[in-house]
Amino acid sequence: MRRYLEIWLASARYSITRTLMFRFDFILWSTVELFWMAVNLLLITVIYNHTQEIAGWRKYELMLLIGTAMLVQRFLFGFFWSSLFETARNIRSGHFDFFLAQPGNVMFMTTTRKIDPDSLVNSVVAAGVVLYAARQLGLHPSCLDVALYLLMVLCGLFIHYSALVLTISLAFWITSVQGIEGSYFTLFEFSRLPRQAFKGVANIIFVWALPGVIVSNIPAETLLHGFEPVYALWLLGATLFWFALARFVFNRGLRRYSSASS
Numbered sequence: 250m251r252r253y254l255e256i257w258l259a260s261a262r263y264s265i266t267r268t269l270m271f272r273f274d275f276i277l278w279s280t281v282e283l284f285w286m287a288v289n290l291l292l293i294t295v296i297y298n299h300t301q302e303i304a305g306w307r308k309y310e311l312m313l314l315i316g317t318a319m320l321v322q323r324f325l326f327g328f329f330w331s332s333l334f335e336t337a338r339n340i341r342s343g344h345f346d347f348f349l350a351q352p353g354n355v356m357f358m359t360t361t362r363k364i365d366p367d368s369l370v371n372s373v374v375a376a377g378v379v380l381y382a383a384r385q386l387g388l389h390p391s392c393l394d395v396a397l398y399l400l401m402v403l404c405g406l407f408i409h410y411s412a413l414v415l416t417i418s419l420a421f422w423i424t425s426v427q428g429i430e431g432s433y434f435t436l437f438e439f440s441r442l443p444r445q446a447f448k449g450v451a452n453i454i455f456v457w458a459l460p461g462v463i464v465s466n467i468p469a470e471t472l473l474h475g476f477e478p479v480y481a482l483w484l485l486g487a488t489l490f491w492f493a494l495a496r497f498v499f500n501r502g503l504r505r506y507s508s509a510s511s
Contacts (some may be wrong), residue, residue, distance in 0.1 A: 256353060256359055279367040284318055288373060289441070309385040310473060311443065316378030318440040318465035321405045323375050323408035325413075327368035328406075332360045333413050337420040343505065356499050359383045360414060383472060390472055397476055398468050405464030406486040409437070411488075411495035412460060418495070421502030440465040460487055 268275050293315060297308040306314065336359050339345040351358045383390070390398070404490070416433050439461040447456050456462045467484045 253353065253357060256358075260362050261364050263485065265297050265366055275367050275437045278365075279370055282323075282367060282371045283374060286378075289315060289319070290378065304443040306443045306445070309382045313379055313382035313386070313472065314465055314469040315441045316375055316382055316441065317402065317469045319375035319442070321402055321409060321464055322374055322437065323368045323372035324402075324406045325409045327365050329360055329410050329413065330368070331363040331365050333417050335363075335407065336360065336417050337425070340420040340506065341424070346479060347382040355503060356414070360410070379472075386473070388472060394472065394476065396473050397481070401468035401471060401481065401484055404484050405468060407488050408460040408464050408484075411491035415491075416496055418499045418502045419480065421505045436461045454470075460491060463487060 290312065293308065293312055296303070297311075301307065303311060336345070339348070339359075345359075346353055348359045413433065434493075436459060439455050442462065444452075444456050444462045445467045447462065463484060467480045470480065
């Protein structure tokens with residue numbers, strides 16, 4: 250674990266150094282992401298000017314939920330997205346051979362090579378949204394509640410990471426996964442909705458079968474209503490399941506990969 254931490258820190262230093270070489274690009278994308286987050290919050294304000302609650306969630310409760318979804322998404326983009334995005338392209342071009350030659354787990358080396366500081370900077374803004382909403386609601390969570398919340402956010406991050414690894418792994422079998430990537434981010438939009446809003450078949454698909462909703466709802470509900478062991482076990486079980494499935498599919502894809510020299 251220490252060796253992998255050293256490898257990741259070296260990659261992080263490289264990414265930060267590269268970002269500092271292109272400061273305007275960093276400022277531009279940070280501003281774009283900040284604008285996108287502001288639009289989402291503004292939309293909530295407009296909606297709640299016409300209603301008191303949505304699926305039993307009041308204004309600042311939903312703001313806390315959206316802040317949690319933003320936090321998970323900023324971490325996902327900050328730590329993994331650039332590496333995952335390039336993986337499919339590297340598989341098609343044969344540049345994936347570079348990772349096979351590295352002294353470490355291929356899935357780790359492939360998916361953690363780069364970080365995006367602009368997304369990580371905006372994760373502070375997302376955390377600020379959560380804190381602001383909690384203050385408006387008069388919440389006073391204990392240190393244990395905060396620790397459990399952060400642990401569940403981490404579980405949500407790994408669920409989305411695993412789902413994206415699954416999506417990218419399809420590049421071992423098909424020519425392009427670009428359209429599938431877009432569909433995945435459409436699914437991500439559901440993470441900003443209360444799970445109580447889903448009924449019938451939609452509840453089965455988006456709450457129970459797919460991980461898009463619970464990654465934000467369960468952490469947010471922990472802050473709002475306290476720790477629920479059943480929900481925590483549900484999220485933990487989903488994390489282990491999706492991570493194990495991602496590893497299995499990725500490793501099966503590695504067996505199929507024929508390298509650039511074939």
